Amino acid sequence: MNRFIKALGWPGLAGLVALLLAAVAVVLGQRWDAQATALQDQARELRAKARPLATTAAVPVSLQQWQATLPAAAARQQRLADLLELAIRLELNVARTEHRLASSEGLERLRVSMPLTGSYAQVRRFIAAALAHDPALSLDAVKLRRPSPLSADVDAELQWSLHGRAP
Numbered sequence: 001m002n003r004f005i006k007a008l009g010w011p012g013l014a015g016l017v018a019l020l021l022a023a024v025a026v027v028l029g030q031r032w033d034a035q036a037t038a039l040q041d042q043a044r045e046l047r048a049k050a051r052p053l054a055t056t057a058a059v060p061v062s063l064q065q066w067q068a069t070l071p072a073a074a075a076r077q078q079r080l081a082d083l084l085e086l087a088i089r090l091e092l093n094v095a096r097t098e099h100r101l102a103s104s105e106g107l108e109r110l111r112v113s114m115p116l117t118g119s120y121a122q123v124r125r126f127i128a129a130a131l132a133h134d135p136a137l138s139l140d141a142v143k144l145r146r147p148s149p150l151s152a153d154v155d156a157e158l159q160w161s162l163h164g165r166a167p
Contacts, residue, residue, distance in 0.1 A: 092118040097112055111159065120154050140159040
């Protein structure tokens with residue numbers, strides 16, 4: 001054996017090691033190919049199972065069906081009062097609100113600008129509670145500002161949209 005190694009020399013020995021490493025790489029490559037094929041088969045099965053769920057979740061709804069789910073225009077003032085009452089119940093300081101009503105094609109949108117002051121946690125609770133309370137309410141924009149670095153309260157400017165059916 002020692003004579004064989006001396007006959008090869010270090011270049012021959014390095015070539016022999018490279019040949020052994022190539023053989024190991026071929027064997028590992030075949031195993032990795034088999035694993036990749038198995039994973040691709042699993043992915044195909046999962047996609048096939050998910051397709052029916054995605055198609056049932058994305059049932060097309062006509063514009064008229066969607067409009068029918070929106071609250072009537074007569075409920076607009078009560079919905080706005082509920083939004084303000086919720087802010088007061090959560091002990092937020094609501095300075096003033098501005099409203100702008102727009103309607104087109106059987107839909108109406110009451111845009112509400114609501115500046116308020118309170119702790120960050122209160123503002124988060126208010127947003128979550130308001131969105132949970134009224135499914136036809138959307139939060140369009142939020143601006144937060146801390147009056148001073150040491151202040152526990154934040155000044156928030158919330159832009160809401162109350163969506164409904166136009167009369």
